[in-house]
Amino acid sequence: MASNDGALVSTILGELKRAADEEAQRILAEAEERARRIVEEARARAEAIRAERARLREGERRRRLALKLAELRAKYLSGLYGVAERVAGEVMAEALEMLLNNPEFRRLYVENALKEALRSLSSKDLIIEPCRGSEEFLREALSSILMTGRHPGVRVAIEGARDCRCGFVARSADGHEIFNATIEAKLSEVKEHLLAYAWKILREEGLWPNPELAGLSE
Amino acid sequence: MTVARGELAGSDALEALFEGLQSAEAVVAEARRRAEELLRKAREEADSILREAERAPEDGGAGEPEVAAGLRVEELLGRAEELLRRRSDELREVAIVSLLRW
Numbered sequence: 001m002a003s004n005d006g007a008l009v010s011t012i013l014g015e016l017k018r019a020a021d022e023e024a025q026r027i028l029a030e031a032e033e034r035a036r037r038i039v040e041e042a043r044a045r046a047e048a049i050r051a052e053r054a055r056l057r058e059g060e061r062r063r064r065l066a067l068k069l070a071e072l073r074a075k076y077l078s079g080l081y082g083v084a085e086r087v088a089g090e091v092m093a094e095a096l097e098m099l100l101n102n103p104e105f106r107r108l109y110v111e112n113a114l115k116e117a118l119r120s121l122s123s124k125d126l127i128i129e130p131c132r133g134s135e136e137f138l139r140e141a142l143s144s145i146l147m148t149g150r151h152p153g154v155r156v157a158i159e160g161a162r163d164c165r166c167g168f169v170a171r172s173a174d175g176h177e178i179f180n181a182t183i184e185a186k187l188s189e190v191k192e193h194l195l196a197y198a199w200k201i202l203r204e205e206g207l208w209p210n211p212e213l214a215g216l217s218e
Numbered sequence: 219m220t221v222a223r224g225e226l227a228g229s230d231a232l233e234a235l236f237e238g239l240q241s242a243e244a245v246v247a248e249a250r251r252r253a254e255e256l257l258r259k260a261r262e263e264a265d266s267i268l269r270e271a272e273r274a275p276e277d278g279g280a281g282e283p284e285v286a287a288g289l290r291v292e293e294l295l296g297r298a299e300e301l302l303r304r305r306s307d308e309l310r311e312v313a314i315v316s317l318l319r320w
Contacts, residue, residue: 009231013238020242024249031253035260042264046271053271068284072291079295087302088309095313108318116320183317190316197312201305207298 080208088194092187099166099183106166110137111144113167113181118151121179123172126156131164131182138168 099105110130117128130138135158142156162169164182171178202208302309 005231009234012235016235016238016242017245020245024245027246027249027253028256031256035256038257038260038264039267042267046267049268049271065283068287072287076291076294079291080298083295083299083302087299087306091306091309092313095310095317098310098314099317105314105318112318112320181320186317190313193316194309194313197309198302201302201308202298205297205301207294207301211294 076211077209080202084195084198084202088191088198092191092194095190096183096187106134107137107140109166109183110134110168110181111141113186114138114141114145114170117168117170117179117181118145118154121170121172121177123174123177124153124155125173126154126170127159127173128156128168128170129159129162130168131166132161134166134168135161 099109117126128138128142138158142158145151146154146156157173162182164184166183167181167186169178169180169182199208206212
């Protein structure tokens, strides 16, 4: 090989090597860039997937909590009604015993009931059936009230005792009007008052109607 | 850049050029192989990243707030009963007054 040819070949070989190296670098640089983009895109998609899943989970959590909260509120109110009913029942039983064991209370009960009966009933001819044990109180109260002259013309016949614990049942002689003043009939009204008072106490203490059910945020 | 070796036989210069060409081809081929490898690894990593995201844990704390609120209901009911019993004297008075009032 002549020296000129040798130099030319060397130049060509050098050029070939340089071109090949450049091409190799370009290929690798391009591949690195594509690889970087592939991973970046995957990361972005992963982030979007996570965000969407988190959004769905949060929606589901809120729905579940709202349902649970409603369920717990219903359970609480039902339980609260049970508590109020139970305590009111016990208190009423105690109050009833106090009244029945105290002659002065029983006398007062019959007297007040009789005043109300005479005020409420329009008939002038009345028949009263006292509960067993209330006959004496009834006669005393009747005589005392009629003596006041506030019920002129009213005639009252007292009949045999009824099977009840205190009070009486008054009715017009023609049977059109009736006034049930037995303590058994009065108790349902008393229970209403007691429950209303119990709810008032519970409201004052923030236990009704919307207590804070901590731990369940909507 | 492929050259049939027979065409250049007998010439040192051409032999050298042929080898140079082959070497250059090998360099580029190696670069392409490495590039493919890079892309394969990138795709594998991308798949792994996406699989990981799809496998994201479900709501880990599920149930805890509900349990706390359930306990709170029991606690409040206990407080309500205690409160009403503590004020039972007032309630009894209300009952007596209601019994005697017409």
